[in-house]
């Protein structure tokens with residue numbers, strides 16, 4: 001059998017990029033002149049002190065907000081004017097967009113519900129869950145991939161906080177995104193859960209790009225290939241963790257907040 005060679009680290013493929021991205025709110029510039037290149041099979045962190053503009057950049061990229069300036073390209077297509085649902089169908093998915101995990105459903109049922117809307121469509125509540133049986137195999141594959149098999153028949157409400165986040169990621173992956181945006185995936189987690197979710201993210205990023213906002217700099221140092229640091233809406237440093245953490249402007253920006 002012919003197997004295509006795996007993409008090597010020397011062949012970066014930019015899947016999402018922004019040029020000169022900017023957003024003004026009633027005369028206040030929240031984001032300015034942001035250039036970003038997110039690559040396939042890489043984890044890219046967006047960090048910065050509170051109010052630096054990280055969430056606004058996420059909202060611009062997913063088109064929840066319309067940029068005031070600049071251009072966004074997804075998989076070679078200009079999406080600057082594209083609507084959020086179309087952007088999601090094109091492969092740019094933000095975790096919370098579909099991470100409505102239903103607490104009374106089991107892990108497997110949640111994943112099946114997510115799988116029946118691969119185009120990012122609304123959940124079809126009128127369909128009985130039994131009609132989703134054809135999705136069992138695919139759901140179990142995804143569940144296994146994310147280490148949730150022992151919890152497959154547990155109700156989502158009974159999962160630990162960390163495993164709930166992993167289930168959210170599983171439901172996001174049901175859309176088979178090319179680019180996954182994670183907004184503070186480790187927020188509120190204990191150390192053990194942080195380690196587990198970090199491993200999952202590393203695994204998930206083997207076959208897609210991940211862009212994440214993360215305050216936990218240990219996690220950023222551990223799993224992120226590229227780090228972009230924002231301050232007052234502008235990029236002050238970009239590169240690998242060692243490079244940006246040694247940058248005097250980054251050290252100043254974080255002083256007192258780290």
Ligand SMILES: Nc1ncnc2c1ncn2[C@@H]1O[C@H](COP(=O)(O)OP(=O)(O)OP(=O)(O)O)[C@@H](O)[C@H]1O
Pocket residue numbers: 025028030048049050051052053054055056057
């Ligand atoms: N809809 C809005 N209207 C006016 N100002 C806004 C709006 N959204 C964000 N801002 C402002 O833009 C700036 C950047 O906010 P943003 O939430 O993007 O920062 P952040 O880096 O995500 O912060 P945090 O780490 O605290 O979540 C802040 O000064 C914020 O008050």
